[in-house]
Structure formats: C-alpha cells, structure tokens
Amino acid sequence: DTAVSQTPKYLVTQMGNDKSIKCEQNLGHDTMYWYKQDSKKFLKIMFSYNNKELIINETVPNRFSPKSPDKAHLNLHINSLELGDSAVYFCASRKKGGNEQFFGPGTRLTVL
Amino acid sequence: GEDVEQSLFLSVREGDSSVINCTYTDSSSTYLYWYKQEPGAGLQLLTYIFSNMDMKQDQRLTVLLNKKDKHLSLRIADTQTGDSAIYFCAESNQAGTALIFGKGTTLSVSS
Numbered sequence A: 001d002t003a004v005s006q007t008p009k010y011l012v013t014q015m016g017n018d019k020s021i022k023c024e025q026n027l028g029h030d031t032m033y034w035y036k037q038d039s040k041k042f043l044k045i046m047f048s049y050n051n052k053e054l055i056i057n058e059t060v061p062n063r064f065s066p067k068s069p070d071k072a073h074l075n076l077h078i079n080s081l082e083l084g085d086s087a088v089y090f091c092a093s094r095k096k097g098g099n100e101q102f103f104g105p106g107t108r109l110t111v112l
Numbered sequence B: 001g002e003d004v005e006q007s008l009f010l011s012v013r014e015g016d017s018s019v020i021n022c023t024y025t026d027s028s029s030t031y032l033y034w035y036k037q038e039p040g041a042g043l044q045l046l047t048y049i050f051s052n053m054d055m056k057q058d059q060r061l062t063v064l065l066n067k068k069d070k071h072l073s074l075r076i077a078d079t080q081t082g083d084s085a086i087y088f089c090a091e092s093n094q095a096g097t098a099l100i101f102g103k104g105t106t107l108s109v110s111s
Helices: none
Strands: A004-007 A010-013 A019-025 A031-037 A043-049 A054-056 A064-067 A075-078 A087-094 A107-111 B004-006 B009-013 B018-024 B031-037 B043-050 B055-058 B061-066 B071-076 B085-092 B099-101 B105-110
Touching (some): A019 A087, B018 B105, B031 B061, B031 B071, B043 B071, B071 B085
Antiparallel strands (some): A019 A075, A043 A054, A064 A075, A087 A107, B004 B018, B061 B071, B085 B099, B085 B105
C-alpha cells in the first residue's frame, strides 16, 4: 500500500502551458505539503495545508495554486509554466500532533 | 531567518564510519531530522531527535545534538555502498508548519 502517492511521475510540457500534479495520502493525515527540489537538489517548502489553513511560502509565484478536493488529496496546479519551474515536486503529509512527514515519490517536471 | 547548513560532499571507504554535520539557526525547533534520498527516489526519514536529547542511537546510526552550538551530526557506522545517497538535515520552522531543509550532503561510498 502506497502511503503518499503522486501522479504523474514524470511530466514534460511546453512553456506557457497549464498543468496539474496530483497527490493522495491514505494515512488519514490532517496536513499536507508541497515541496520543490531544484536541479541542485535544494528542497524548499511551497505550501502547507490542512482543512482549516493554507500557508504559502511567500517566495512561491501566484501561478502555483494548491487545490484540495478532500482531506486525502492536495493537488498542485501551475499556470503559464516557465522554464524555471522545471524541478522535482514532492508531496508530503503529517498526522495531527505527529513529528514525521511522509513524502511521496516525487514528480519530475520538465518545461521545454 | 531559519537556515540549515550542511557540507555538500563526503566520500568514505566501505567499512569506515561516516559523519555528516549540520548547523541550524532556530533554537526553538522541537525536533531535528535526518532524511535520506537515493538517486531518483523520494525522501526517506532515517531518524529524528527531540531537542532535549543529546544523543540517539538506532542500529548503525548515531545522532548527536549540541543544542548550545546548534549543531547536529549523523554518524553511520560500517558504511556500506548502499548508504550512498544524499542526506538532508531538517528542522521544523518556527510556526511548526513545515520542514526547513539543508542543501543535502552527498555521501559517496567506495569499495
């Protein structure tokens, strides 16, 4: 059973397109996250979200928007893709009061 | 602001011990973490330590925490080629809403 899953694993698209990456967790966790890992492997938080609060890293462009249809899903929608958006995007989740974040396998986005 | 620093590379021979060091800035962090990322894979939590502890041992892994100096280390005993990966140190941000990662230390193990 996959705890945190992401689709697609790879995404190749043209500049200017709009795309979505999906994330699902079957752990019953309350909080979900999106992280970006750039080509130098640097990992940075983009969003954290529970059913009450969305916290956005102020450095994230507003072309990125998280959407949560329900507690088990946090999708990442990206408008007007740019070359610099190429990265690996990781979803994670954490249970309420828990210490550990569980990470998905990542989605490698390549913008041409 | 919150910041986590690590050296970027470490090279060891199989069977030796590896020590990966990390410094952090947020003294209010309750937990500090070590994650492992193998090539092309996601992040795997290796271990974490509560801030009121000095040391935690888990099989081949030993975590040392010097809270006064805000220094965290991960020691891997009897390093194997399968330990080759990127190791990330992380702390919780002040709001406790996310992890702040270091830039990762690439561990290369030669046989």
